[in-house]
Amino acid sequence: MKTPKSIEPLVRDGFVDEVLRPLKSGKEAAVYVVSSEGDIRCAKVYKEANKRGFHKQALYQEGRKVRNTRQARAMQKGSKFGAQQQEAVWQNAEVDALYRLAAAGVRVPKPYNFIEGVLLMELVTDANGSAAPRLNDLDLTYEQALEYHGLLIKEVVRMLCAGIVHGDLSEYNILIDTHGPVIIDLPQAVDAAANNNAARMLERDVNNLATYFGQFAPELLTTQYGKEIWKLYESGLLHPDVALTGQFKSSEIRADVKSIMKEINDAREDAIRRKYEQDDF
16 A cells, blocks of 8 residues: 555655555544564554544643653643644653553553654454454453453553553453453553542543443442552552452441442443544554
8 A cells, every 4th residue: 555654754764664554543543554674563643633532631641741841831832832742742651651561561562663653563463363353342241241351450450550540441442362451542641640630540441441341241330449449559559469359448438329320320421422532543
């Protein structure tokens, strides 16, 4: 196929041998299957900020560091240069998160290079070598739902132990390969220690998982892993092999079932919204 203009510099500099086919195009980015250094990989091309559909970026950008005060001032003023720097911070967040999480043993696509707004990374595949399906494209059994939910809760814990909260985790940004779930799409990832919204985002991520898998295993709908995980994190007791119960009891306060169900319903509504708004790889 014809090489997209955004990937031409990578072809010219030898990072990409050939663009084989488009894989997915959504509001945040376009993804292509490419040949690179003798392997089949994927190239994620970020779309310009004014063409993207992600909302409430300010919540996710809190706590993100910039290289110098000039950049920070420009971003605050909203100048053209500031917008460019803000876009760079947004894109670099995913790159940084992928490297940190891969090093921590979290199942994410392995990153290779990030050049001129194009992220080269591992192509996650199924048993036949084809691009792995997204979780929402699968019809799960009760046993699979419990297994995948358990694996993903462990991944959420590993992510938080590495200091990162996904921030928009759902069935639409989880791939399933031969070994289980692989987490993708991390430009909105937040620093758990630096972002005041991190606890709420973590709980929403976990509630999204409970809502989705609860369709197949209803007992997951009343679990409270998010609150339990964050409490352990705040207490300095969280580690990758921690034993979780899915229960959380506030001191001297009985569980508010109505509030729990409201959170679950809110998460379900968010999932419906994402179904129509989020279509990135």
